[in-house]
Amino acid sequence: MSKISVYPERQHYERVARALVEKHPCLRDLGSEKGWYSWFHSLKFKLGNYRQKLSAAGCSEVVINKRKGEGLKGQNVKRSKKGEVNYCPDPPEGQSLENMEEKRKIMEAEMRKKDPDHQFVEDLMVATFSQRRKEIVGDQPLIAEVLSRWPALFNERQIKAEFKRIVNTDLLQSFLDGLDSLVPRLLELYKSAARSGKKQALKRILDCLVRDVSG
Numbered sequence: 001m002s003k004i005s006v007y008p009e010r011q012h013y014e015r016v017a018r019a020l021v022e023k024h025p026c027l028r029d030l031g032s033e034k035g036w037y038s039w040f041h042s043l044k045f046k047l048g049n050y051r052q053k054l055s056a057a058g059c060s061e062v063v064i065n066k067r068k069g070e071g072l073k074g075q076n077v078k079r080s081k082k083g084e085v086n087y088c089p090d091p092p093e094g095q096s097l098e099n100m101e102e103k104r105k106i107m108e109a110e111m112r113k114k115d116p117d118h119q120f121v122e123d124l125m126v127a128t129f130s131q132r133r134k135e136i137v138g139d140q141p142l143i144a145e146v147l148s149r150w151p152a153l154f155n156e157r158q159i160k161a162e163f164k165r166i167v168n169t170d171l172l173q174s175f176l177d178g179l180d181s182l183v184p185r186l187l188e189l190y191k192s193a194a195r196s197g198k199k200q201a202l203k204r205i206l207d208c209l210v211r212d213v214s215g
Contacts (some may be wrong), residue, residue: 001043006051006062013043059090087166088137091130100131104149111151121152122161129165 001008001016017039021028028035054062091100107124110116125132132150135141141149152158163171187206194203 001047002050006047006054006059008047013040017043088133089130092127095127095130097131100128104128104131107152108149111155116152118157121155121158125152125158125161126165133166 001012005012014036017036018034020039021036027039029038032038051062091097103124107121107128110121110124132153135149136146147154153162160171163169190202190206194206
């Protein structure tokens with residue numbers, strides 16, 4: 001579980017606990033209705049302790065997600081069920097902050113060109129992902145500063161690529177999927193507006209849709 005995320009959600013704990021009991025029936029909780037409830041809590045405690053160790057070792061993601069405020073040492077590590085995780089991976093093996101900063105400067109210079117090499121910029125953005133997330137999530141700079149240091153991040157292609165790198169989801173596809181679920185309600189709204197007689201252009205478009213469906 002920790003290899004995938006140190007901040008799993010409730011359903012992830014439940015799936016792992018259920019799979020454990022199904023694979024090894026001898027581990028089933030005799031006094032539990034589901035048979036795996038104690039393993040669910042055990043996994044949560046183990047991941048919590050693991051986050052404590054990662055925080056003490058200086059893991060970027062856990063350090064950045066630590067709770068703000070006073071308290072005893074080790075008690076301000078963010079628990080998995082509180083809010084969203086700010087994904088902040090450690091630098092790739094063999095890469096230093098100095099190397100990534102040099103690549104950032106190359107990317108910045110490339111974006112000043114009238115016709116930048118988008119594939120080259122993509123490679124540089126991937127190589128500097130760890131540094132960028134540490135700056136944006138950890139330092140929380142102003143948008144103007146982000147634009148100055150990471151101009152490629154405001155390019156349409158890189159917006160989609162960065163979204164994919166952070167949440168491993170295609171931004172455009174997820175938007176279209178969400179839009180598809182709203183289409184019936186949107187059509188009803190458009191039809192209501194067209195019936196008022198004030199939206200003749202909209203009415204013509206809807207009439208074309210009806211003819212295409214019926215044809």
